[in-house]
Amino acid sequence: MSSRTLIDISRLGTDTTWPSVAVEVNGYLQNWIAAANTQVSQHQLRIATAPNPDATATDPCGWRLEATLAQLTPGGEPAVLLLEVFLTGTTLQIRPGIGNTEPYVGADTEQGWVYPAGDVVYSNGTWSTTPLPFNAQVGWSLAPGAEYFVFAYSQHRFTNRQAVPLLIARDQVSGHWILAASPPSTSSFDGLRAVSWNVRSGQPSGSRYLLRDGLLTVVRISQPAELVIATTDWSYYEVANEPAQFWEPLILPPDFAAVNISSAAMSYYKAPDGSEWLAIGAHGLLLRTREAGPNGSLLP
Amino acid sequence: MTYQVFCQSFAPGSWKWTSKDAAGVGMQLDAAFRAFAAVVNALPGNASTPLSVVRSHADATANRWGYTWQLGHPVEPAHLWFLTESTTAQGETQSSSSAVFGNALASTFTNSTSNGGYGSYNNSSINSTALAYVDSTLTGATSIGAILLIAQDTTPGKELFCWALKTHGGNDELHRDSCHALYKSPGTTGWNSIAIFPRTSKQFYGQVVLHGYSGNSFGGLPSAIGASIYANGHQLRSGIALGHYEFVLQNQGLFDAPPPLIQLPAPLFIGSTSTRGASTHFGKVTRPDGVMLQLGQRSSDRDVWLWVPAGTSHNQASPWSTPLTLSHWRESNELHFISSLPPGGMQLVSGSADFIRHFPHMSAVGARQHPQQGPLLSGSGGGGGGCSGDGETGGGATRPSTGLLWPRGI
Numbered sequence: 276m277s278s279r280t281l282i283d284i285s286r287l288g289t290d291t292t293w294p295s296v297a298v299e300v301n302g303y304l305q306n307w308i309a310a311a312n313t314q315v316s317q318h319q320l321r322i323a324t325a326p327n328p329d330a331t332a333t334d335p336c337g338w339r340l341e342a343t344l345a346q347l348t349p350g351g352e353p354a355v356l357l358l359e360v361f362l363t364g365t366t367l368q369i370r371p372g373i374g375n376t377e378p379y380v381g382a383d384t385e386q387g388w389v390y391p392a393g394d395v396v397y398s399n400g401t402w403s404t405t406p407l408p409f410n411a412q413v414g415w416s417l418a419p420g421a422e423y424f425v426f427a428y429s430q431h432r433f434t435n436r437q438a439v440p441l442l443i444a445r446d447q448v449s450g451h452w453i454l455a456a457s458p459p460s461t462s463s464f465d466g467l468r469a470v471s472w473n474v475r476s477g478q479p480s481g482s483r484y485l486l487r488d489g490l491l492t493v494v495r496i497s498q499p500a501e502l503v504i505a506t507t508d509w510s511y512y513e514v515a516n517e518p519a520q521f522w523e524p525l526i527l528p529p530d531f532a533a534v535n536i537s538s539a540a541m542s543y544y545k546a547p548d549g550s551e552w553l554a555i556g557a558h559g560l561l562l563r564t565r566e567a568g569p570n571g572s573l574l575p
Numbered sequence: 576m577t578y579q580v581f582c583q584s585f586a587p588g589s590w591k592w593t594s595k596d597a598a599g600v601g602m603q604l605d606a607a608f609r610a611f612a613a614v615v616n617a618l619p620g621n622a623s624t625p626l627s628v629v630r631s632h633a634d635a636t637a638n639r640w641g642y643t644w645q646l647g648h649p650v651e652p653a654h655l656w657f658l659t660e661s662t663t664a665q666g667e668t669q670s671s672s673s674a675v676f677g678n679a680l681a682s683t684f685t686n687s688t689s690n691g692g693y694g695s696y697n698n699s700s701i702n703s704t705a706l707a708y709v710d711s712t713l714t715g716a717t718s719i720g721a722i723l724l725i726a727q728d729t730t731p732g733k734e735l736f737c738w739a740l741k742t743h744g745g746n747d748e749l750h751r752d753s754c755h756a757l758y759k760s761p762g763t764t765g766w767n768s769i770a771i772f773p774r775t776s777k778q779f780y781g782q783v784v785l786h787g788y789s790g791n792s793f794g795g796l797p798s799a800i801g802a803s804i805y806a807n808g809h810q811l812r813s814g815i816a817l818g819h820y821e822f823v824l825q826n827q828g829l830f831d832a833p834p835p836l837i838q839l840p841a842p843l844f845i846g847s848t849s850t851r852g853a854s855t856h857f858g859k860v861t862r863p864d865g866v867m868l869q870l871g872q873r874s875s876d877r878d879v880w881l882w883v884p885a886g887t888s889h890n891q892a893s894p895w896s897t898p899l900t901l902s903h904w905r906e907s908n909e910l911h912f913i914s915s916l917p918p919g920g921m922q923l924v925s926g927s928a929d930f931i932r933h934f935p936h937m938s939a940v941g942a943r944q945h946p947q948q949g950p951l952l953s954g955s956g957g958g959g960g961g962c963s964g965d966g967e968t969g970g971g972a973t974r975p976s977t978g979l980l981w982p983r984g985i
Contacts, residue, residue, distance in 0.1 A: 448916075475914075486915075488816075494924035494933060497816075499916060506810055506911040519860040519867070519910040524814075526916065543934040546922035547831045567920075 279530070281414040281553075281564060293362050293404065294336050297326035300413055300426050301338070304441070307415045307424045314417060317345040318452055320443065324359075332404065337361035338441070341374070342452040346472050354479070356470050357388070358454035360440050362402055367438065369456040370397040371470035373479045391470040391481025392505035398465050398483075400438060400458030403430055410541050412555065414530075414562055420445060421528035425562065427555035428459075429540035435461045437540035437557035442469075447499065447526035449474045455482075455502075457556040461538060466558035469502055475523045481505045482525060487533040487559045496546055496561060500531040532561040577733075578842070579889035580868075580881070582724040582898040587744060590721040592659065592710045593640050594632065600723055601632030601640060604738055607725050607895075608644070611736045614729045621734070623649040624765060626757070629684070630656070630693050639691030644757065645681060646766040650790030652681040655768055657755060658693060659708045674708045676755075676770055676784045677701045678793045700793065703770075703784040709742060709751045719745035724870065724898050726842060726881055734759040735840050737881070739870040741856065743903050748777050752856045754870040754879055756843065761917075762835030765789055769817065771845060773874035781876025783845070785817055787837045811846035811880055814915030815839040838917045841882075843870075848878040853905035860907055866899060867912060880912070 284299060301322070308320045323339040330336035342356040355374035360367070373389040390396050408430075415424045423444035430436030439457035446453050455469035466484040473480040482502035488495060502525040507517075532552060536542070542554040544561070551565035565571045583603055590600050605628060612626035630643035641658035659674040679699035689695045709716055721742045728735040737756035742749065755770040765788040774781025786793050816836040839845065844867070858869035864885050871879035889897065924932045 493926045496920075496922040496924065497918045498920040499918070501915065504810075504911075504913060517909045519908050519912065521862065522911060522913045524913060524915045532920075539935070544922075544924050545932045545934075546924060547833065547932070548920070548922055550922065 278418055279414075279416040281412060281562070283410075283412055285408070285410040285412075287408050291409075293402075294326060294328050294330045296411065296428075297336055297338075297362075298328045300441070301326050303413050303415065304338075304424060304426075307417070310417055311422050311424075314419065315422065315445070315452075318450075319343045320452065333364050335361040335363040337367075340441075340443070340454055342443075342454055344451055344472055346451065346474070354472055356452060356454050356472065356479075358456065358468075358470065360456050365402050365404055367400045367402040367440070367458060368397055369400075369440075369458050369468045371395060371454060371456075371468045371481060373470065389479070391479040393507040395468060395470070395481030395483050395505045398458045398460070398468050400460045400465065401435065402438075402459055403433070403436060409436075412553070412562075416528065416530055418528070420450070421447070421530065423528050423530065425555065427540065427562070429555075430459070434538035434557060435459055437538060437555075439556035439560060442560075444527050444531070446471050447528060448523045453502070453525060453527070457558055457560065459557070461557060463537075463558070467502065469525070471525055473504070473522050473525075476520045478520075480522065480525060485533045485559050488535050494544060495535045496532050496544060496550075496552060497534070498529065498532045500527040500533045500560065501525065502527070530563040532563065534559045534561050577730040578726075578728045578884075578887060579891070580724070580726045580883050580887050580898060581889040581891045581895045582722050582901070583894050583896070584901070585721045585723070587720040588711050588717045590711050592708070592740070593638075593712060595635060599632070600721060600740060601642075603723060604725075605631040605633070605642060607723075607727075607738070608642070608736060611727050611729070615734045618729070618731050618734075620731045621647070623647060626766070629654055634688075634692040636688055636692035639693055641693075643693060646757075646788050648765045648788060648790045653788050653793065654679050654681055654684060654696075655757075655766075655786060655788070656693065657770070658691075659710075660691070675701050676703050676768075676786070678786055678788070702786060702793075703782050709749060713749075716742070716745060716749050719743060719749055722898070722901065722903070724868075724881075726883075728842075732759060732761065733841065735842070737840065737843070737870075739881075741870070741903075743857065747855055748775075750856050750872060751775075751778060752870065752872045754843075756840050758840045760787075760835070760837045760840075763787065763789075763837060767817075767837050769839065769843075771871055771877050771879040773871040773878050774876035775872055775874055778874075781874055783877050785837075787818065809846075809848055809909055810911045810913055811844035811848070811878065812913045812915050813839060813841065813844045813882070814917045815845070816918045816921070833921050833923045836918055836921055844880045844882065844912055845877055847875050848873045848910060849875055853907060854903075857903045857905055858907035858910075859904035860910065860912070868898060868904065869907070 312319055321341045323341050326336050337360045340358045344354045346354045357372040357374050359370040371391055411428045413426050426441040427439045436459050438459040442455040444453050451472045453469055453471040457467050458465045469482040471480050482505055484503045486501040486503045504522055538557045539554040544552045548567040549571050550567040552561040553564050555562050592600055615621050616625040625647040627645045629645050639658055639660045643654050643656040646653050655678045657676050677699055679696040683696045683698045685695045687694050719742050724739045726737045735758040739754035741752045753772040757766055757768050760767050768786040770784040772782040816838055818837050856872040860867040866883045868881045870881050928935045
C-alpha cells in the first residue's frame with residue numbers, strides 16, 4: 276500500500292448508515308494495521324472489536340482498538356493501550372484506557388479499565404442519524420517513524436457534528452502509539468481523548484486537548500502538533516505525597532499541525548511556506564495535504 | 576562554563592533593595608549584569624546589539640529604586656527598566672503599587688536627574704504595574720534574609736541573564752519571590768525580556784511581563800502561555816512560544832514571512848502550582864541529571880522554576896557561591912515538569928476568508944480550490960474556468976461512485 280494516502284468518502288447521507296461507513300473505514304484500517312505491525316514490530320496494534328455491519332440503529336457499532344507496547348507496566352505485564360469508539364443510537368462514546376494484560380480481559384465490564392489520567396475519562400458526543408450530507412476522509416501514512424491512520428468526519432456544517440473518530444499515530448518523542456479520537460462536540464473539554472505511554476515518567480499519559488493558542492485573530496498553523504498531557508492534580512489529596520514527575524511531550528507526526536480555529540472541519544489553508552492543510556474535527560487539528568516548498572509533495 | 580548559576584546571601588535586615596550600598600542587593604545585581612554584558616557584548620553576534628547600563632541603584636536620588644538597561648539594536652537602541660517607588664510592600668492590592676516595568680526608545684530619553692534620578696522620556700510605555708515587591712525595611716520584614724540568585728548563559732545565540740530575589744525567614748506572606756530574564760531567542764535580532772511575578776495572597780496580580788524589542792518598537796506579545804499551561808495539573812512547562820517578534824498583527828493581509836517566535840528561555844519552566852508542599856518558595860526537585868530550583872512561589876498563576884543540569888558550576892568570586900548548597904531548599908513533590916518542544920514552524924494565514932490562502936468549506940470559491948471538492952466542481956461542464964491545479968489531489972480520491980451528491984457539480 277502506498278506510503279501516504281488521503282481518501283474522500285463523503286456521502287449524501289440519505290441512503291448511507293453509520294455501520295456501512297464504519298465497515299468501509301475498517302477495511303482501510305485493517306490493511307493499514309497489517310502494514311504498520313510489520314513496520315513497527317515492537318508495538319502491535321489489534322482491532323479487538325470491529326464495526327458490526329448488521330448493527331441496528333440502537334446497537335453499538337464501532338471499534339475497540341488495542342496497542343500492545345514493548346513497555347512493561349510496574350506489574351511486569353506489557354502495557355496495553357485501549358481505545359473504544361462506539362456509536363450507540365445517537366451517542367458516540369470515546370473511551371481511552373490502559374490494560375495490563377494482552378489480550379485485555381476486562382472485556383465486558385469496566386473492571387480493570389484504567390483511564391490514562393484522572394480527568395481523561397470517556398466522552399460522549401451527539402451524532403445525528405438523520406440523513407444529512409457528510410464529509411469524511413480517511414488518511415494514512417506508513418512513513419517510517421511518522422505512521423498514522425486518521426478517520427475524520429463532518430456532518431455538513433454543524434459545528435457540533437465535526438469529529439475525528441479515529442486517530443492512531445506514532446508519538447514523535449517516544450515512538451509509542453497514540454490512540455485518540457475527537458468527539459463531535461464544541462466543548463473544549465472534549466477536544467480529544469488520547470492515551471499513550473510516557474517513557475520519561477514511566478507511566479501512561481493521556482490528553483484531552485491539542486496545545487494551541489486561540490488568542491490571535493489570524494489563523495496560526497503551528498508545528499509540531501503537541502498534545503497537552505493531562506496530569507493529576509494531587510493538591511486535592513492531603514496525603515498523596517507523589518514524587519515530582521518529569522514528562523516528555525506527546526507529539527503527533529509532521530503531517531499534523533495545530534490551528535487556533537475551532538469548528539473549521541473541511542476548511543483548507545495554503546500557508547505562505549507552500550504547505551497546504553485540511554482542517555479535520557472541531558478542535559484545531561490540521562492534516563497536511565502538501566508539504567512546504569514550491570514543489571512540495573502532494574497527498575495522496 | 577557558559578551556563579552558570581550562582582547566588583549571594585544577604586543577612587536578615589541588611590539586604591535593603593532601597594540602598595546604594597556597594598555590597599547591597601541592588602549594586603551587586605548591577606555588577607553582575609555589567610559583567611554579563613561585557614562578556615556577551617564581546618561576542619561577534621552581539622556587535623549590533625550591545626547591552627549597557629543606563630541607570631542603577633547608584634543613580635537613585637529619591638524614593639525610586641531599580642535599573643534601566645539599554646538594549647542595543649541595529650535600527651535603534653531602546654531602554655527597559657524595572658523600578659520600585661516605595662519602601663512599603665507593593666502590589667498587595669490593585670491600587671497600591673508603583674513598581675513597574677517600562678520601556679522606550681533610547682532617543683526619547685532625557686538624561687537628567689528627574690524622576691528620582693532615573694531621567695525622563697517623552698514617549699514611553701509602562702508594560703505592567705502593581706507588581707508586588709518587598710524590602711527589608713518593611714515592617715515585619717526586618718528579620719528576613721535574602722538571596723540574590725542569578726542564572727546566566729553566555730553561549731552565542733542562547734544569551735540569558737536571569738535574576739531572582741528570594742527572601743527567607745519570617746512570615747510566609749512576606750515573600751514576593753519573582754524573576755526577570757533578559758535573553759536572546761532563536762531567529763531574533765534584538766533582546767527579549769520576561770518577568771514573572773507569581774500571584775499570591777499578597778500579590779494582587781500574577782503577572783508575566785513580556786517584551787521583545789525589534790528595533791523600532793516593543794512588541795505587545797500575544798501570549799500562548801495561557802493555552803500552554805494546563806490550569807490545575809501542577810504543570811510547569813519549558814519550550815513555550817511566547818509570541819512573535821518584530822510584528823504587529825493585522826486582522827487581514829498575507830503573512831508571507833512569518834516572524835520568528837520568541838521562546839521561553841530554555842532553563843525556565845513556568846506554570847501553575849498551588850500552595851502546598853514542604854516550602855512555598857524554596858522548592859527543589861533532585862534528579863539524577865540535575866536539580867530543579869524554584870525561583871518564584873507556589874501560585875495558581877505563574878510559578879517559575881529553573882533547571883540546573885548536573886555539573887553546572889560558576890567561576891564567580893566570593894561572595895558569590897552556588898545556590899545548591901543553601902540550606903533553604905526543601906525537596907518538593909506533586910509537581911509535573913513537562914519538557915516541551917518549542918514550535919519548529921509557525922505559519923500565519925489571514926483570519927478571514929481571502930480565497931488565496933484561506934478557504935472555508937462553505938463557499939463555491941473555496942470549494943473550487945479545495946483538494947477534494949475542487950476537482951468535482953471543475954469536472955462539470957458549466958463550472959467555468961477549471962481548477963488552478965494547486966488544489967487537485969492528483970486523482971487519488973476514490974469517492975464512492977454511487978450515492979454521492981455533495982458537493983454537487985455545477
